[in-house]
């Protein structure tokens with residue numbers, strides 16, 4: 395009311411000028427406070443990141459923010475103020491503290507914004523809620539459970555390699571990115587929803603997997619622009635006659651519907667199963683007492699659907715990118731390739747004759763005894779883990795905050811650990827941009843704890859064991875079955891340059907291979 399009189403009294407234009415003046419004054423005073431009086435004022439960084447979040451927002455939306463943050467660390471050192479309330483921390487002792495299991499720095503609120511409407515462990519920021527959900531999901535990827543899941547993984551890996559091999563034998567240039575995408579989507583689809591998407595068999599992308607790709611973009615966008623997740627904006631946008639937009643906006647609902655139906659089928663199968671031969675699935679353990687359809691399960695149907703959805707989002711493209719980049723690096727480094735092939739042969743686990751051999755010796759367990767394979771994957775994860783972004787956490791309550799390095803950070807400050815920059819720390823990883831699996835032969839504790847490819851200890855990737863199994867089997871079976879594989883001329887260093895938006899991916903969007911005429 396008072397404001398109404400004030401507006402009338404001043405007149406519209408004057409009121410606007412007044413409002414602009416108030417905002418400008420607030421902005422200047424706040425900038426002054428942030429630069430000189432805030433508890434974070436002493437942390438180095440460009441002046442413009444201290445006074446507003448705009449720099450971070452614009453870089454994140456443009457894509458490639460991880461490279462910009464790396465440049466800032468090169469210039470300002472291990473602690474950089476990247477936004478008024480956010481510090482990027484690349485100092486390894488402090489990184490360890492941030493991800494410590496004994497003094498939890500919870501996930502930052504940005505995860506909740508990103509996952510609005512998704513009831514999944516991935517986006518839980520309250521640590522007690524996270525622990526409850528972790529217990530309810532159970533040890534789905536423990537080693538004993540992985541043994542049960544291995545035949546499903548193996549089946550799809552072998553099919554994928556057979557398809558690549560067939561293509562190169564026919565003189566074609568198969569795209570590894572495409573085939574491994576088919577493979578990993580089929581694996582996680584079958585493990586989560588009880589049936590694969592038939593992508594390897596049909597050799598095309600399933601529309602539902604397309605939906606998931608669309609949803610992943612939404613997921614990334616709304617972490618920075620929460621309005622994108624709002625129902626009101628969705629209703630407005632749905633009036634725009636665009637098929638692409640329709641697909642993106644409807645993606646979450648279609649996936650949810652599919653997830654619910656599939657999981658109900660899985661449960662029905664288990665209830666009807668008379669001979670005890672239950673199809674292996676991530677949720678078999680959760681559904682263990684499903685023989686009684688009225689039994690109370692640790693997760694509701696909706697929660698299970700959301701977790702399955704999150705596993706699809708977190709466990710498909712991540713494996714594709716990491717595995718394909720690692721294979722590309724091996725193919726590009728003759729020395730690494732020779733050593734890997736020699737170790738695979740020496741293990742006598744694989745086929746004698748690469749054309750018609752028996753691959754059954756290549757089990758997940760056996761492959762863990764081939765050191766060079768392990769070093770190669772570790773180095774692949776260092777340089778090419780799909781998630782190279784910063785992992786944002788909040789300084790916990792208690793004691794007013796926490797000391798990290800030379801600085802005291804008040805509770806509530808956001809501290810993020812920039813994976814891309816930490817993995818390229820020249821002190822921990824000399825010649826950091828080069829692919830050198832040998833560096834892992836005598837790995838130090840610091841090298842191991844700086845390896846954040848699967849995240850930090852307190853919120854480690856749930857699917858890391860599954861991802862490692864997929865990568866071990868794929869690399870071993872590919873290099874043993876296709877000794878004549880090489881990079882196609884289309885697969886250049888430029889085409890494989892990294893782009894980043896949520897996950898990394900090659901600029902050229904493909905990684906083609908070919909039959910290498912110089913080999914056997």
Ligand code: HEM
Nearest residue numbers: 515516708709712713716780781848849853855856857861
């Ligand atoms: C090479 C492949 C993979 C990479 C590089 C990777 C990387 C990561 C990273 C870095 C995190 C931590 C994110 C953070 O702290 O914000 C994470 C979390 C997670 N990952 Fe993975 N991941 C991979 C495969 C998988 C697979 C196969 C699954 C599931 C089947 C999976 C499921 C999850 C889940 C559910 C979380 C959230 C855990 C939590 O919030 O505590 N990931 N992953």
